[in-house]
Structures are given as C-alpha cells and as structure tokens.
Amino acid sequence: MTPESKIKVGVLGATGTVGQRFIALLAEHPYFVLHALGASSRSAGKQYPQAVLWKQTSPIPASVRDMVVNECKPEFFKECSVVFSGLDAEVAGDIEAAFRSAELVVFSNAKNFRRDPTVPLIVPLVNSSHFAMVPQQRTLHNPPLKCGFILTNANCSTTGVVVPLAALEKAFGPLESCIITTMQAISGAGYPGVPSLDIIDNIVPYISGEEEKMEWETLKILGGITENDNAEKCFDMHSRHPLRISASCNRVPVVEGHTECVSVRFARRPPPSPQQVREALAAYTSDAYALGCPSAPRHTIFVHEEPDRPQPRLDRDYQKGAGVSVGRIRQCKVLDIKFTVLANNVAIGAATSSILNAELAVIKGYVS
Numbered sequence: 001m002t003p004e005s006k007i008k009v010g011v012l013g014a015t016g017t018v019g020q021r022f023i024a025l026l027a028e029h030p031y032f033v034l035h036a037l038g039a040s041s042r043s044a045g046k047q048y049p050q051a052v053l054w055k056q057t058s059p060i061p062a063s064v065r066d067m068v069v070n071e072c073k074p075e076f077f078k079e080c081s082v083v084f085s086g087l088d089a090e091v092a093g094d095i096e097a098a099f100r101s102a103e104l105v106v107f108s109n110a111k112n113f114r115r116d117p118t119v120p121l122i123v124p125l126v127n128s129s130h131f132a133m134v135p136q137q138r139t140l141h142n143p144p145l146k147c148g149f150i151l152t153n154a155n156c157s158t159t160g161v162v163v164p165l166a167a168l169e170k171a172f173g174p175l176e177s178c179i180i181t182t183m184q185a186i187s188g189a190g191y192p193g194v195p196s197l198d199i200i201d202n203i204v205p206y207i208s209g210e211e212e213k214m215e216w217e218t219l220k221i222l223g224g225i226t227e228n229d230n231a232e233k234c235f236d237m238h239s240r241h242p243l244r245i246s247a248s249c250n251r252v253p254v255v256e257g258h259t260e261c262v263s264v265r266f267a268r269r270p271p272p273s274p275q276q277v278r279e280a281l282a283a284y285t286s287d288a289y290a291l292g293c294p295s296a297p298r299h300t301i302f303v304h305e306e307p308d309r310p311q312p313r314l315d316r317d318y319q320k321g322a323g324v325s326v327g328r329i330r331q332c333k334v335l336d337i338k339f340t341v342l343a344n345n346v347a348i349g350a351a352t353s354s355i356l357n358a359e360l361a362v363i364k365g366y367v368s
C-alpha cells in the first residue's frame with residue numbers, strides 16, 4: 001500500500017499496557033496508519049506523552065508524540081475504519097458496542113464479547129476460518145451493519161496453549177483430554193498490576209476468572225463452525241468441541257511471558273510418540289503466515305531440543321513475541337504426552353494477535 005492508501009486506525013485504551021504495544025507495533029505498519037488515540041477522561045485532552053506512563057523499551061514513536069488523547073467516543077474516530085481496543089474490561093463492553101454501531105471494525109483484547117455467539121474469537125495462528133461469522137454478526141445487528149463488526153482475540157494463556165493443541169489435532173486427530181498448569185507473568189495484570197509485596201519472593205495460586213476463561217475459550221476456538229443459511233433462527237454457528245480440559249493458573253514473579261505445562265491424551269490409539277509430536281509441532285504453519293500477513297511469525301511453533309527451554313527471559317522476544325515456543329516434549333505416564341509452552345502475553349497473547357487479525361481481515365476483504 002502507498003502511504004496515502006493506508007487504512008486509518010485508532011487505539012482505544014492507548015495509555016495502557018496493551019495500548020502501548022499497539023502504538024509501538026502500528027508506528028510503522030504496511031497496511032495501517034495511526035490516526036486517533038482514546039483513553040479515559042483522566043487522559044483525554046492531554047498530548048500522548050503527558051497522558052501515558054510509557055513502559056516500552058523503545059521510545060514513544062515520533063508519529064504519536066504530538067497526538068492528543070480523546071475520550072473513547074466514535075465522534076472522535078470518524079475518519080478511522082478500524083479501532084484496536086486495549087480497554088479495561090470494566091468499560092470495554094459499552095464502548096466497543098458503540099464503535100461497532102458507528103460502523104467501525106473493532107479488534108478487541110478485552111473479554112467482554114468473547115462468549116457472544118455472533119462474535120468470532122480468533123487466535124490468528126489457529127482459527128482464521130471463524131471470520132466466516134462476520135456477515136451473520138452484521139445481519140443480526142439492529143439495525144444491520146454494512147462495515148462494522150467486533151472481533152476478539154483470546155485470553156493470553158488460552159492463546160499460548162491453543163496453538164500447539166491445534167497443531168496436534170491437525171496431525172493426529174481429536175484430543176480427548178488436556179491438563180494445564182500456568183505460570184503467568186505480572187504484566188498480564190496490566191499496570192501497576194499485582195503489588196510488589198505480593199509477588200516478589202512469592203507465587204500466587206489464583207487469578208480471578210482465568211481458569212474458567214481458559215477452559216471455555218479453548219473449546220470455542222478449537223470447535224469448528226458450521227455453515228448457517230438461517231441466521232435469524234439459529235445464530236450460534238459454533239460446533240461443540242468434546243475436549244475435556246482442566247486448567248490451574250498461577251501468578252509468578254516474571255515480567256513478561258506466560259509459561260504453561262500441558263499434558264494431553266489423544267483419542268487415537270496408539271497415541272503418537274514424542275518424536276512424532278516434535279515433528280508435527282515444528283511443521284505446523286498458520287493461515288496467517290500462509291496468506292502473507294506481514295506480522296505473522298515464520299515459525300508458528302518453535303520447538304526447543306534443549307532440556308531446559310523454553311524460558312521466559314530467553315525466549316519471549318523470539319520473532320518479536322509473535323510465535324509460540326514449545327519444549328520438554330516427552331511421554332506422560334497418566335495421559336499420553338506432556339510439554340511446556342511459552343507465549344509472550346503482551347505480544348501474541350494480546351496486541352500482536354489483534355494486529356494479525358486485522359491483517360487477516362484486510363487480506364480476506366472484511367476491511368478496506
């Protein structure tokens with residue numbers, strides 16, 4: 001695209017942890033140009049550098065230094081076709097719905113619409129086929145929409161685990177059960193997040209709502225969607241996935257990168273060997289990469305051979321955090337196979353997923 005033909009986009013929640021990532025990633029993007037920023041009334045009216053506590057390793061991009069933060073109202077984003085939302089879930093629901101009604105396309109990180117049967121929940125390295133639900137969402141909206149829709153990405157821990165699960169199902173058929181234990185970074189709780197006195201020298205074995213989200217979202221993502229020619233009567237296009245899944249979530253003193261220990265049982269007997277699993281994971285390619293999304297990682301899953309990897313500090317920035325790392329693939333004496341996953345919670349677990357979804361939307365013709 002030429003600079004003039006790039007799609008004008010806005011960021012909602014532009015001052016937050018995820019919002020800052022959006023700004024860093026969108027500062028130089030081949031399809032999109034940053035045009036408007038939104039946050040709470042505490043930030044509105046201020047120039048971006050005065051409104052934000054910038055916590056990225058790169059400086060605030062020159063293109064946003066003079067931009068003034070607006071309230072998150074569609075009237076301030078009239079010239080944009082797309083908004084990326086890193087809004088606090090307390091407010092994301094009403095604000096994102098208002099932007100959709102105003103015919104904008106909303107790519108959201110917040111949990112509010114993930115369970116809505118008409119809203120695609122897409123991990124771009126896994127289920128880009130769920131874009132097929134967009135026309136139905138537009139039709140069922142009152143009044144029907146021509147351009148607007150909401151599309152969410154998943155919870156950051158869900159995102160990390162569904163990538164290898166999808167690769168295993170593609171190679172070896174359905175999974176029967178899955179047990180996951182997470183070790184989640186502090187940045188997952190936003191800024192300032194977990195108090196330092198709670199997390200230094202400690203592990204907190206509870207993250208509110210996280211286990212339920214992982215268990216529910218995984219099934220929506222891995223379940224297929226069915227063709228639906230009667231949207232008025234049957235508006236849930238999702239098929240139920242039979243996987244039994246149990247998650248235990250923990251907060252650990254790591255700044256960035258969620259680590260997850262995963263055990264799986266396959267429906268197929270005998271199950272694949274650890275070596276077959278290694279080869280299948282390394283060979284897995286996402287639609288996002290195959291279709292040419294500029295932000296897609298070359299290696300959807302990087303398979304580590306070393307016995308002590310992946311590790312968050314060493315592996316979270318590989319491929320700019322856009323892929324997933326898997327290691328320690330071995331036999332499980334209770335289920336079939338166990339392994340360790342690392343996903344960068346603020347990159348592929350959040351902003352990078354939304355941007356990849358937007359790139360897919362452009363390539364598939366849902367945004368212009």
Ligand SMILES: NC(=O)C1=CN([C@@H]2O[C@H](COP(=O)(O)OP(=O)(O)OC[C@H]3O[C@@H](n4cnc5c(N)ncnc54)[C@H](OP(=O)(O)O)[C@@H]3O)[C@@H](O)[C@H]2O)C=CC1
Pocket residue numbers: 012013014015016017018019038039040041042043044072085086087088089091092109110111154155156187188189190191345346349350
């Ligand atoms: N951090 C992570 O790893 C992940 C986060 N998410 C989700 O992404 C979203 C953002 O998370 P995160 O960046 O961590 O959160 P932060 O708390 O860091 O940022 C929240 C943002 O929302 C804005 N905001 C708060 N209240 C309002 C309001 N009333 N009106 C408009 N804007 C408001 C804030 O603006 P202001 O500065 O003006 O207060 C800020 O820009 C959440 O829904 C979260 O659950 C999803 C996956 C991973």
Ligand SMILES: N[C@@H](CC(=O)OP(=O)(O)O)C(=O)O
Pocket residue numbers: 089109110111154155156157184185187188189207210213345
């Ligand atoms: N709950 C995640 C981050 C998050 O905000 O998740 P969600 O978008 O599902 O609310 C964490 O604490 O690491």
